[in-house]
Amino acid sequence: MNKYSIAAASALLFAAFNTGAYAAGGEIAVIVKTVNSNYWQNVQKGANAAVADAKGYTLTFQGPASESAITDEVNMVVNAVNRRVAGIVLAPSDPDALVPAIKKAWEAHIPVVLIDSTISDSGKQYYQSFLSTDxxxxxxxxxxxxxxxxxxxxxxxxxxxxxxxxxxxxxxxxxxxxxxxxxxxxxxxxxxxxxxxxxxxxxxxxxxxxxxxxxxxxxxxxxxxxxxxxxxxxxxxxxxxxxxxxxxxxxxxxxxxxxxxxxxxxQGSWQMGYKGIQTVVNVIERKPVAKQVDTGVVMVDKQNLDSKEAKNVLY
Incomplete structure (x- = not known):
């Protein structure tokens, strides 16, 4: 059984912090490892589609110039917290370096949904859901x-x-x-x-x-x-x-x-963007979300390159 599937996720949970509720609507900050990649641009397309389906939300999309510019990504998360965004969808480039920034979001009662990569165990309490390929x-x-x-x-x-x-x-x-x-x-x-x-x-x-x-x-x-x-x-x-x-x-x-x-x-990169936004909106609106979700992977070769299954994930 897939360890990241909803069926294998621990239990559905109501993701609200210790105090206070969220006001629906507002800016959702999507922060990825880099903007200079078709993969992350496809994540952005999925996120844009999800925001268009949501009521009262706007989206900002950011990422460093390269995946190794970890400090730049940390600063983007901190800046999002400082401007009091409604929620953050984050693809962390480093499992340890992003933990303090995510903790700042948690302390500010700003929900964080991780996509693609997780963070170290010390930060698991600070995010509400993790969506990725297994x-x-x-x-x-x-x-x-x-x-x-x-x-x-x-x-x-x-x-x-x-x-x-x-x-x-x-x-x-x-x-x-x-x-x-x-x-x-x-x-x-x-x-x-x-x-x-x-x-x-x-x-x-x-x-x-x-x-x-x-x-x-x-x-x-x-x-x-x-x-x-x-x-x-x-x-x-x-x-x-x-x-x-x-x-x-x-x-x-x-x-x-x-x-x-x-x-x-x-990978289902479009799905990560779309479901990432859906999930953070659900957290903001105090609806149940799974702690871990598998967004899937398809092996593509010359034989199935033009199949519907492949076309659903190729970009």
Whole structure:
């Protein structure tokens, strides 16, 4: 049973703080890891759709220039608290650094809903709901897709993104454990791109050069997987080894279609934005919400790329 599913969530709860109730309406601040990514822009589209369906709410959408600009994201949360927003939907870039800012929101009776990545256990009391992909399971799915195509032995590389990010720890951890438990594949890496496509491209090019016997590679998020695909093309190795990526923008869809990347795990990013807004509105209006919600993942390859299921999550 999926650990983040509603069925497996502890109990529905009425998310109100120790004192006071919320006044319906007002600004909802959506703060994500970076605005410079199709993935987060798709989250914004879902959030915009949900606000349009809500009565009396407005939306602001912010994020740092890069996922590694953690201090910038912390400041955005603090600024949202200081201007007394009605609620915050947050994708935390670091599990520890955001805790004090989320605590400030809690102390100000401003509800916080987390999406995509969670925070450390010390901050769990300060947010009301967490919506995400089950990243550990998604990492396992990517590992299985790779094993199915490269076999039980040989060498593969892990191209990851921001070390310590909640989604990265679970996703790459699930991938590595499945590889260790179900194959004798040798793992090179992980290498960390800091979610910068150009960095991932250069790192992958170096890994391909240093490991001519490489049989497969895993690109663990959108900019990293794009960098992997471009490195394979530029090195003339597209289609000569197996690549599995994460997320589903037009670049990655093109790589699947032309055989550069064999499979991509695509998250429900639009759903995260839409349900994130719905959930924080429910908290504000004192309706029950689940503490944890799984927003799903779909494995997409050339065979199902044009299916309805894939089109529902590709962006």
């Amino acid at each position: 990243n550990e399971k998604a990492g396992e799915m990517c590992a299985k897709a790779l094993i199915d195509r490269v076999g039980q032995s040989g060498k593969i590389a892990i191209m990851s993104y921001v070390p310590g990010a909640g989604s990265e720890v679970s996703r790459v951890g699930g991938f590595r454990k499945y590889i260790a438990d179900h194959s004798k594949l040798q793992v090179v890496g992980p290498f960390y791109s800091q979610s910068q496509m150009a960095t991932a491209l250069n790192q992958t090019t170096d890994v391909l050069s240093a490991n001519p016997d490489l049989k497969g590679v895993f690109g663990a998020n959108e900019p990293t997987a794009i960098g992997v695909g471009r490195a394979l093309k530029q090195s003339g190795k597209a289609g000569k080894l197996v690549a599995v990526g994460f997320d589903g923008n037009e670049d990655l869809q093109g790589f699947v279609r032309d055989g550069t990347v064999q499979a991509i795990a695509v």
